[in-house]
């Protein structure tokens with residue numbers, strides 16, 4: 001198989017207060033994969049994500065993105081390659097217009113004029129928000145702000161899109177629309193989520209983190225139907241949801257292949 005786009009090896013991390021949040025985590029993600037990162041509260045998921053673009057520095061082990069180590073001297077390039085969409089879109093939107101917010105990163109990379117405008121509008125098209133380019137972000141609904149937050153990251157043309165709880169606080173229609181958008185993107189996706197049906201619908205592969213360890217890494221269907229694993233790591237399916245009742249031919253396969261994304265939202 002090809003070199004992983006994301007290669008995490010033996011990653012360990014203790015916070016300054018001494019709390020050990022990660023213990024030798026290994027994770028290898030290849031181009032075009034969509035991977036769900038599952039696990040109970042406090043498992044270390046956010047801690048892991050914060051290592052992917054160097055917000056936190058590894059205590060031990062390594063993280064590389066397309067062969068480039070996540071180290072201080074490479075952070076500008078790493079942050080272009082790894083785009084993180086945080087749970088609260090307001091953490092990422094702070095300009096007076098949607099256009100300015102989405103253009104902020106590419107402008108910092110040196111884009112201007114027509115090239116910048118083309119980049120911004122392409123990102124907004126990808127999330128279905130092109131008509132909102134000149135609106136102030138704070139006048140948009142939460143779901144619209146989340147889409148714009150995704151566009152701010154897409155405008156950097158990242159190699160890996162990392163999403164922290166992308167479906168949280170979305171109504172069912174917005175949740176489905178975001179799923180459609182994520183399926184349409186030609187980018188490697190790592191999605192941290194407690195929304196297990198969303199993980200099954202979008203991500204062929206799931207990694208379970210618990211107590212700072214990777215305790216499972218396999219097909220999302222296999223993870224969600226492993227009752228002992230689920231119970232042991234406080235993973236609970238929503239009331240009435242049973243993956244075994246879903247036609248498996250409708251589930252996405254990894255890595256992405258044409259025609260694999262046929263599960264309706």
Ligand SMILES: Nc1ncnc2c1ncn2[C@@H]1O[C@H](COP(=O)(O)OP(=O)(O)OP(=O)(O)O)[C@@H](O)[C@H]1O
Pocket residue numbers: 015016017019020021039040041042043044045046047048
């Ligand atoms: N700044 C910090 N200082 C000390 N400990 C921390 C800090 N941030 C997180 N932790 C601890 O590290 C562990 C992992 O936290 P983390 O936020 O990575 O979990 P998580 O899997 O993202 O949880 P959740 O699903 O609740 O968001 C937890 O025990 C948490 O209390």
